[in-house]
């Protein structure tokens with residue numbers, strides 16, 4: 348199989364070829380490194396490529412596979428993965444795409460990274476993001492903007508645009524992201540990839556750089572629903588090092604996805620969220636979404652409309668709670684402990700406080716500073732109840748909306764993002780327009796419940812549209828079944844995955860290259 352054919356396969360197909368000894372992990376990793384080299388000049392998804400470590404890990408896995416020592420290994424053993432640079436990796440620079448962490452090489456691994464290493468997945472490198480995961484386009488990275496493989500003049504979404512673009516551009520079959528308000532799902536929608544935000548507490552946050560701790564969650568990015576299921580099973584589970592980790596086993600996600608592929612949804616009730624659609628949603632997005640709903644119906648699901656009357660307030664409440672937590676979490680970047688230190692300018696007294704402000708002034712970008720200022724304001728004495736207190740009440744109402752909706756339906760659906768990918772610069776001068784990207788994704792973070800985005804096809808502009816599923820807390824398997832069913836039905840219509848329509852000129856030079 349040529350490099351070009353191999354890297355377009357799903358992670359589970361790569362895993363099958365590995366187990367059948369048709370390819371080795373080293374060959375697979377090398378093929379992905381070749382694509383990364385060819386694609387990066389036009390995509391810019393990676394902040395750091397850890398080629399040597401990845402090849403070393405691949406060799407170790409090949410040895411274990413050859414010796415039949417597969418104990419503790421995942422079904423995905425040998426398949427490489429890219430990691431959002433918001434997740435701490437021992438010995439590999441970790442920056443959160445911020446200048447303030449430039450040059451920091453962590454002395455420890457996040458829990459999810461420990462699990463990935465133990466399961467035998469070589470790490471290709473660290474992917475770009477909006478600084479400290481704050482944004483919806485990846486343009487707020489302090490280092491560079493990532494391009495959307497479907498149209499390199501456009502953004503890939505954010506904050507996890509690097510992970511989404513890496514997977515969409517065939518640079519990696521799998522990636523990890525973090526989702527605080529939609530940073531896995533919205534880039535998933537804009538790049539045609541599958542992106543999952545697991546139940547809050549379902550995947551350990553230990554070693555995920557904190558943005559807004561009550562909302563942050565690590566989750567998978569892939570090109571198929573089954574691949575995300577396998578990856579979430581691998582990274583999920585209780586961790587005593589995360590105080591909000593839920594002491595329950597990971598639900599049977601891959602089994603649910605495989606069940607879904609049979610395309611029989613009889614007995615399942617699908618709730619259409621009335622408030623997530625209509626005004627502000629691009630017609631091409633609504634058209635693909637409605638077609639998806641009809642396919643679910645064709646497979647036997649009963650579609651009902653549900654109302655979540657407080658969802659329209661989710662975005663406003665999020666922009667109180669999130670910055671409040673950001674201002675507190677980012678207080679640790681003080682020039683003392685890690686990363687950058689800037690001494691006060693000539694003539695200014697060399698005190699610790701002056702060093703801290705000089706460091707934070709130079710180290711943080713404008714969007715991060717905006718949120719720190721908003722958060723400090725929302726938490727200040729006299730305003731605390733009016734702002735933070737009210738936002739927390741809205742949060743409770745959103746949780747109740749979900750509870751009531753799940754009495755009427757097993758799974759809820761909506762478009763993932765109101766629009767397809769926009770052009771660089773389009774929303775940079777208008778923070779509110781940027782924030783509105785997340786109207787449909789934020790409710791799940793506010794409630795701590797799981798949600799995922801899968802590709803629903805291309806809009807009239809030729810750009811991918813995302814279809815979102817929501818499930819009840821710790822019932823992540825409930826969304827994997829209809830998601831896999833819809834994916835299978837759509838792929839039958841298209842005659843293959845959505846990516847068959849992606850022109851990937853960076854692969855052209857590799858066509859003759861062979862991974863044996």
Ligand code: GLN
Nearest residue numbers: 480482526527528529530
């Ligand atoms: N785009 C949202 C924000 O800017 C979501 C961020 C995220 O999920 N990390 O806050």
